[in-house]
Amino acid sequence: MYTVAITPISVATAAVYGATGQINGFTFGLFLVSAIAVIAWINLSNDVFDSETGIDQNKAHSVVNLTGNKALVFWLSNACLLVGIGGIGAIAYFQQDWRVLGAIALACALGYTYQGPPFRLGYQGLGELICLITFGPLTFLAVCYSQASPPSPTLWGASLFVGISTAIILFCSHFHQVEDDLAAGKRSPIVRLGTAKGSTVLAVSTVSLYILTPLFILCGYFSPWTLLLFLTVPVAYELVNHVGQYHNQPDKVRNCKFIAVKLHFWTGLCLSLGLIL
Numbered sequence: 001m002y003t004v005a006i007t008p009i010s011v012a013t014a015a016v017y018g019a020t021g022q023i024n025g026f027t028f029g030l031f032l033v034s035a036i037a038v039i040a041w042i043n044l045s046n047d048v049f050d051s052e053t054g055i056d057q058n059k060a061h062s063v064v065n066l067t068g069n070k071a072l073v074f075w076l077s078n079a080c081l082l083v084g085i086g087g088i089g090a091i092a093y094f095q096q097d098w099r100v101l102g103a104i105a106l107a108c109a110l111g112y113t114y115q116g117p118p119f120r121l122g123y124q125g126l127g128e129l130i131c132l133i134t135f136g137p138l139t140f141l142a143v144c145y146s147q148a149s150p151p152s153p154t155l156w157g158a159s160l161f162v163g164i165s166t167a168i169i170l171f172c173s174h175f176h177q178v179e180d181d182l183a184a185g186k187r188s189p190i191v192r193l194g195t196a197k198g199s200t201v202l203a204v205s206t207v208s209l210y211i212l213t214p215l216f217i218l219c220g221y222f223s224p225w226t227l228l229l230f231l232t233v234p235v236a237y238e239l240v241n242h243v244g245q246y247h248n249q250p251d252k253v254r255n256c257k258f259i260a261v262k263l264h265f266w267t268g269l270c271l272s273l274g275l276i277l
């Protein structure tokens with residue numbers, strides 16, 4: 001799952017490098033470490049908050065279920081947040097640009113509203129929108145300011161791409177959980193749509209990645225090298241085909257999140273290369 005931290009930082013940094021021909025390696029490294037700590041926070045605190053609603057009763061790998069110590073996991077998650085925000089704060093300080101910290105702090109606040117009381121917006125099916133905004137434009141803005149570069153159409157285009165590919169991971173994570181979600185009152189997009197319509201939405205969202213890229217090339221935002229993205233079509237096909245076949249069979253569809261992670265990783269790598277070349 002930690003590729004969800006690495007990919008947006010790498011693609012945004014590649015977009016900056018493509019535009020300016022230089023990046024600060026130390027800032028890039030510190031951003032990566034900080035983003036990983038933020039993702040550790042969101043996952044550990046998700047287990048804490050979900051243990052309060054009972055939705056994770058059957059989730060064997062919930063760290064709260066594994067340790068039986070909710071307080072410990074809560075404080076561990078806060079420590080991760082402190083490390084993550086501390087690292088981003090240090091970058092903002094070195095750059096003397098507090099917009100870096102502001103964008104990531106806003107992303108973290110939105111991440112909290114996904115799962116924490118009193119908001120729990122994920123229970124209303126709003127997680128994918130939060131994912132798109134936080135892993136897309138907010139993270140990309142923070143990265144470009146951290147590299148002392150202004151946002152460009154290339155950066156916005158790439159942020160939309162990564163925002164969608166990250167939201168696809170979250171969307172896929174709901175297919176096998178319909179029963180548990182219904183029991184806990186969580187109206188995930190798959191609970192709302194049903195698994196059949198959900199698999200169609202997944203297909204359309206996945207295909208949109210391969211439409212947006214040529215469109216951005218035609219607009220002059222992306223280099224033609226970003227067509228490297230089409231090397232990932234077999235993974236996209238695997239995802240759409242797997243969910244299309246097994247959307248209503250929880251045991252068979254449960255691994256689709258990991259195919260989505262694979263798609264997110266490889267599309268991110270191809271896009272980064274395309275933006276650098």
Ligand SMILES: C/C(=C\COP(=O)(O)OP(=O)(O)O)CCC[C@H](C)CCC[C@H](C)CCCC(C)C
Pocket residue numbers: 004005008034035038039042043046050056059104107108110111112114122127128130131134135139170173177
């Ligand atoms: C914890 C997340 C998903 C798990 O959700 P769920 O409870 O449905 O799944 P389980 O069955 O596994 O319990 C991730 C949620 C992500 C959230 C919508 C947005 C987070 C924003 C980040 C804080 C932004 C970080 C940016 C970083 C790259 C600097």
Ligand SMILES: O=C(O)C1=CC(=O)c2ccccc2C1=O
Pocket residue numbers: 001004039042043131166167169170173257
């Ligand atoms: O555990 C999960 O299901 C997820 C964890 C996570 O950090 C993440 C981040 C961005 C999009 C989706 C997800 C998950 O689904």
